[in-house]
Amino acid sequence: MSENEGDEGIEVPEDSPIIKKLMELDGVGEATALRLYENDYTSYESLSIASAEELSAATGLSVAMCHKIINSAREKLNIQIITADDLEKMVQNRGKITTGSSALDDLLGGGVPVGEVTEFYGEGGSGKTQLAIQLAVNVMLPKEKGGLDGNPFIIDSEKTFNPKRFREVAAAAGLDPDEALKRTRVYVARATDDQMATVEKILMDPDNTIKAWNTKLVVVDSVIGFFRSSKQFQGREHLADRQQKLNRHLHDLTNLADVYNIAVVVTNQIMSRPDVFFGNPNTSAGGNIMMHGPNNRINLRRSKGGLRIAHLVDSSYLPEGEAVFEITPQGIRDPKK
Known part of the structure; x- marks a missing residue:
């Protein structure tokens, strides 16, 4: 299956800003974005706190693909390891x-x-x-x-x-x-x-x-x-x-x-x-x-x-x-x- 797995044959809402934003994630094409949207994963934040297993169960995407999407969402939000000094x-x-x-x-x-x-x-x-x-x-x-x-x-x-x-x-x-x-x-x-x-x-x-x-x-x-x-x-x-x-x-x-x-x-x-x-x-x-x-x-x-x-x-x-x-x-x- 291609990087944008399962992306063929699903109609995407025209000019949807949410769909377009989701498509900025690594490996997410139109149909994958729509699948995320239909399962209420409509923001980088909601994806960043999901586990790959629960995202896979909800969307039908492979666990490996879900790991990739989640990591990409976290990068978009600049979620990263920081020093204790920065945390303070x-x-x-x-x-x-x-x-x-x-x-x-x-x-x-x-x-x-x-x-x-x-x-x-x-x-x-x-x-x-x-x-x-x-x-x-x-x-x-x-x-x-x-x-x-x-x-x-x-x-x-x-x-x-x-x-x-x-x-x-x-x-x-x-x-x-x-x-x-x-x-x-x-x-x-x-x-x-x-x-x-x-x-x-x-x-x-x-x-x-x-x-x-x-x-x-x-x-x-x-x-x-x-x-x-x-x-x-x-x-x-x-x-x-x-x-x-x-x-x-x-x-x-x-x-x-x-x-x-x-x-x-x-x-x-x-x-x-x-x-x-x-x-x-x-x-x-x-x-x-x-x-x-x-x-x-x-x-x-x-x-x-x-x-x-x-x-x-x-x-x-x-x-x-x-x-x-x-x-x-x-x-x-x-x-x-």
């Missing part, structure tokens, strides 16, 4: 989103970072959704005010997004509430596969999602709800399947943050560990998959006087610590002294 500069220049609380920002090294997955977990009423709404508002702020001049995409799996509350927080942040709502994309997921497919859609079609909407923050509230409640995962015999799907979902979210340099925030529920007799028996739901997935993991809990305590439980680069904040009518703020 890249990390230092990454944007951050203010939480509205200087104490919580300090705990997170300056705010919620782009390029990473940040998890907030806690019991009901601990402030997870309030914090998610605050971040969705704050990402729209200019950079000098702690934002990213971007827009949020919220995947709501628990039907907790409240436009009225969003308006209150947006107005307090100095934004036009009507305009802020128009800039915010919300998808109410209805099942595990629906939630996963939404993230996959964003990941595979960045031109019509991330780039078209100027998305700088993706929120999943909550990441674990459907995985715990779905009938398909009831019973210990389905635990392995659930964890494999959850692992794939977190892998997609990690790629979303890393490849497109956006902030990803997930909220999570808690579960009680019966083997803990001293100290806090609560931990995040999802087992070891959730413990190793997010870059930063913060436990939220209630305190006296309506205050909330954020405990940075795990981070690959930040020290463990705590911060106190409160939820006011205006949003997340430092406690009044």
